[in-house]
Amino acid sequence: MRKTIKVLFISWDSDQTNYMENLFFPIFEGLQKEMNCQFFVLQFSWADAAEVNRIANIAKELQLTYQQQQVRRKPHPILGTLLTTQIGQNSIKSMVEKHGITHLMPRSTMPGMMVNSIFKWAKKKNLKIVFDADGLPIQERVDYAGLKENSLQYQWLKKAETKLLKLSDIVLVRSTLAINEHLKNIGQTYKPKFFKVSNGRIKNRFKPDPIIRKKIREDLNILPETILWLYSGSIGPQYLLREMLQLFEAYHKYNPKSKFLFLVRSPSVLTEAIPNRLKDAIIIKTVKYAFLPAYYAAADLGVSLRKPAPSLAGIAPIKVSEYLLAGLPIISSKGIGDLDEMIGEEPFCFMYPPSSKEDLINWIKGVKEISREQIRAQSIPSFALENSINEYKHALKSSNL
Numbered sequence: 001m002r003k004t005i006k007v008l009f010i011s012w013d014s015d016q017t018n019y020m021e022n023l024f025f026p027i028f029e030g031l032q033k034e035m036n037c038q039f040f041v042l043q044f045s046w047a048d049a050a051e052v053n054r055i056a057n058i059a060k061e062l063q064l065t066y067q068q069q070q071v072r073r074k075p076h077p078i079l080g081t082l083l084t085t086q087i088g089q090n091s092i093k094s095m096v097e098k099h100g101i102t103h104l105m106p107r108s109t110m111p112g113m114m115v116n117s118i119f120k121w122a123k124k125k126n127l128k129i130v131f132d133a134d135g136l137p138i139q140e141r142v143d144y145a146g147l148k149e150n151s152l153q154y155q156w157l158k159k160a161e162t163k164l165l166k167l168s169d170i171v172l173v174r175s176t177l178a179i180n181e182h183l184k185n186i187g188q189t190y191k192p193k194f195f196k197v198s199n200g201r202i203k204n205r206f207k208p209d210p211i212i213r214k215k216i217r218e219d220l221n222i223l224p225e226t227i228l229w230l231y232s233g234s235i236g237p238q239y240l241l242r243e244m245l246q247l248f249e250a251y252h253k254y255n256p257k258s259k260f261l262f263l264v265r266s267p268s269v270l271t272e273a274i275p276n277r278l279k280d281a282i283i284i285k286t287v288k289y290a291f292l293p294a295y296y297a298a299a300d301l302g303v304s305l306r307k308p309a310p311s312l313a314g315i316a317p318i319k320v321s322e323y324l325l326a327g328l329p330i331i332s333s334k335g336i337g338d339l340d341e342m343i344g345e346e347p348f349c350f351m352y353p354p355s356s357k358e359d360l361i362n363w364i365k366g367v368k369e370i371s372r373e374q375i376r377a378q379s380i381p382s383f384a385l386e387n388s389i390n391e392y393k394h395a396l397k398s399s400n401l
Contacts (some may be wrong), residue, residue: 005037005396007103007130008095010072012110014044016265019288021058022174023199023318029062030389037396040099044088044110046073057123067095081110088114098126103399107132109157112164112185119167128399131168133161136178136314144238145310162186169399172392175337178314190210195395196338200388201317203380206325208372209297216298220283222259227251227364230299230328232263232292233319236271240305240333243352245278247303250357251364252281263287296326301367305352306333313337324348324379327372331360342382348375 020043041064043055052068059066069091072080092114095101104127106115108280112131115122122129138157141147145381147154165171165186171194173179214224222228229248235241248260261283264270274282287295296302302323311385316337323330327349332339341381343349348370354360381387 007105008040008101010042010111015047025062026385027388035393042067044069044071046071047397067099085114089118103128103130105130108134108137113160116163129168130170131164132369136311140311143311170395175314195259197391198388199316200385201325203325206293206322208327212294213297216294217276227258227318228299229260230301235264238307240307254361272369281367304332306336321383324383327376329367
């Protein structure tokens with residue numbers, strides 16, 4: 001009989017994130033139910049005590065062991081980070097010893113660097129290393145945060161990433177394009193240990209619901225025949241806010257009764273960007289994650305745009321899974337992960353940028369005839385939680401042969 005797989009998932013986050021309980025916790029819970037494994041979570045963050053307790057309580061309900069390690073921000077964020085990584089190595093070792101961990105799963109750059117530092121110790125303990133190389137985070141810093149490829153910081157980060165990509169037993173990515181990108185860097189001989197996993201969502205949470213749709217639209221004072229656009233997520237230059245508004249304005253001139261609903265955490269940035277001529281057509285709300293599906297049910301199409309950049313090849317936007325499971329047609333940028341191949345040719349997907357304004361208008365006319373249940377049914381095999389659980393299970397089993 002094979003021994004229980006005990007996985008320590010290590011993440012590095014800010015003070016405000018919700019992907020842990022909304023993405024990873026459901027996957028880990030599902031894996032614990034379907035295979036002989038247990039998940040332990042060590043989250044480095046600078047969240048306050050109330051937020052830490054909230055996440056810890058959710059983990060406990062799901063029978064996950066959760067521990068937070070406070071990220072130091074003083075005397076300077078960089079110095080605090082260095083101090084935290086030194087302390088963090090001991091925290092990882094302590095959890096390994098206490099819980100009999102068999103697999104370390106660092107997510108992205110900072111946890112990866114900590115595992116690099118204790119790699120020899122980990123191998124003496126016969127630990128398997130599962131590197132969750134989620135996205136292309138170093139390239140993303142180049143694309144959007146001003147990191148220079150000829151800088152010492154870039155070389156330092158890239159060297160650490162390359163080391164763990166080579167030394168890990170398993171590498172998890174979110175797209176086939178990400179696999180290709182990493183193999184260009186480290187060589188094709190490492191291909192067998194790469195596994196693509198998806199960011200699946202709970203399908204019974206995101207779904208078409210005519211009753212909730214009617215209620216939310218009444219609350220928003222939106223008529224049944226009004227076309228309601230939806231954007232859910234962060235506001236920043238990489239999400240092309242100005243272009244989203246321009247796209248909507250092109251349609252709004254054709255259909256002046258149309259509305260655009262933004263579900264965002266920081267409404268002030270968005271409010272300042274909206275031109276006066278569109279203010280009456282834009283609705284801005286901040287809602288808890290649990291209420292998002294209701295507003296998705298009220299919408300007619302979802303928008304997911306990204307600024308063109310090489311790092312897009314490595315991502316799988318969570319909102320796309322949510323939109324599609326809710327039965328929403330989507331407007332999506334070209335070149336995002338594997339989406340071009342997966343849904344780019346589907347009638348319910350419109351690829352940005354459009355060839356013309358008329359193409360956009362005609363597409364929206366056409367998607368009104370597509371059943372939301374049909375979009376959902378077609379999307380479940382690729383974008384539902386069950387698919388993610390199966391992909392992770394396949395990867396973990398390969399390490400335990």
